[in-house]
Amino acid sequence: MRPLRVTLEDVAREAGISKSIASRVLNGHPGLSVRPATRSRVEETASRLGYRPHAAARGLRRAETGAIGLLIPDLSQAVYARIVRGAFQRARDRDFAVLLAEDVVEGEGETMLARLVQQGRVDGLIVASSRPRHPLLQALAEHSTPHVFANRAVRGSGRNVVMRDDLASVAAVDHLADLGHRSIAHIAGPLGLDTARRRESAFRRRADERGLAAVVVESQDFGEVGGAAAAMQLLQAEPGVTALYTSTLNQAVGALDAAWRGGRIVPDDLSLITYDDMPLAEYLRPPLTTVLMPLAELGAQAVDALIDQLGGGEPRDVVVQQLPRVIVRGSTAPR
Numbered sequence: 001m002r003p004l005r006v007t008l009e010d011v012a013r014e015a016g017i018s019k020s021i022a023s024r025v026l027n028g029h030p031g032l033s034v035r036p037a038t039r040s041r042v043e044e045t046a047s048r049l050g051y052r053p054h055a056a057a058r059g060l061r062r063a064e065t066g067a068i069g070l071l072i073p074d075l076s077q078a079v080y081a082r083i084v085r086g087a088f089q090r091a092r093d094r095d096f097a098v099l100l101a102e103d104v105v106e107g108e109g110e111t112m113l114a115r116l117v118q119q120g121r122v123d124g125l126i127v128a129s130s131r132p133r134h135p136l137l138q139a140l141a142e143h144s145t146p147h148v149f150a151n152r153a154v155r156g157s158g159r160n161v162v163m164r165d166d167l168a169s170v171a172a173v174d175h176l177a178d179l180g181h182r183s184i185a186h187i188a189g190p191l192g193l194d195t196a197r198r199r200e201s202a203f204r205r206r207a208d209e210r211g212l213a214a215v216v217v218e219s220q221d222f223g224e225v226g227g228a229a230a231a232m233q234l235l236q237a238e239p240g241v242t243a244l245y246t247s248t249l250n251q252a253v254g255a256l257d258a259a260w261r262g263g264r265i266v267p268d269d270l271s272l273i274t275y276d277d278m279p280l281a282e283y284l285r286p287p288l289t290t291v292l293m294p295l296a297e298l299g300a301q302a303v304d305a306l307i308d309q310l311g312g313g314e315p316r317d318v319v320v321q322q323l324p325r326v327i328v329r330g331s332t333a334p335r
Contacts, residue, residue: 015041068306070099074102077250080128086300103129127150129152148306152194168202169206172273187226189221199275222247223254230254232258244272267332271331271332274288284331286330290327
């Protein structure tokens, strides 16, 4: 994948001159005295690399367009909508606009964001997609475009904005264990995803610490279909399981359907708790017990971390300090 946007630094480095000279040549500085050969080399290099002057390159150094790009995996999942809302609100408070791209169709989201950066429409990127081996990862690693990763951790990047997913699993296991459940299961997301691995690992570790029998069923997706298929597989293979922890509310909806089809009554025969809380959870039957996560705060802190970079700050890892909290409703009960 091409670099997201060829910058003035790229042109200067390739041409073997300073950034200030490259800037004056390409911007037609009237007082510049430079050898014709140097001017030609700069112009040829800019043309060959595909350098385009930024749409607002003469604006503030801190931010040139006042817009940032946000890549989200799937807007049909309410969990991402809350991240987006938090990002939008914080960006608005800091006089920035957010341009949103969805990463459902492979290649489409990153292509759109790459085009926006190349054209100087956005100053930086928030990548909230956790798709493994994402083409953006290499392009961002090789280029100077300011960016952060949100709700995922890219090892060695030093610019990850994450929550304590592990403590969400700890809270779920503790809630079920305190109710007397001794055989519990977790419907994970695809374990190639960083967030799914963190939750699954913490689930196993905490279940072991509490002396519980734990089963993990990998789902192919975070949606209702994935939750229903995984729960059906679980109930057939592990009939002794009495409690279930799902990775998303959408998975929990699918699991509810699978339990009903399998003749299991929630919560009398099977307690069910899910990662994250949404208003919908209150209106299901039975109402779902959830683990409340600071998703809006995650989006807000991702914006803060990116804007700090635009202002000249160094990239940094951020861990949202707000802790997960169990919201007890009718889908969990004592064993």
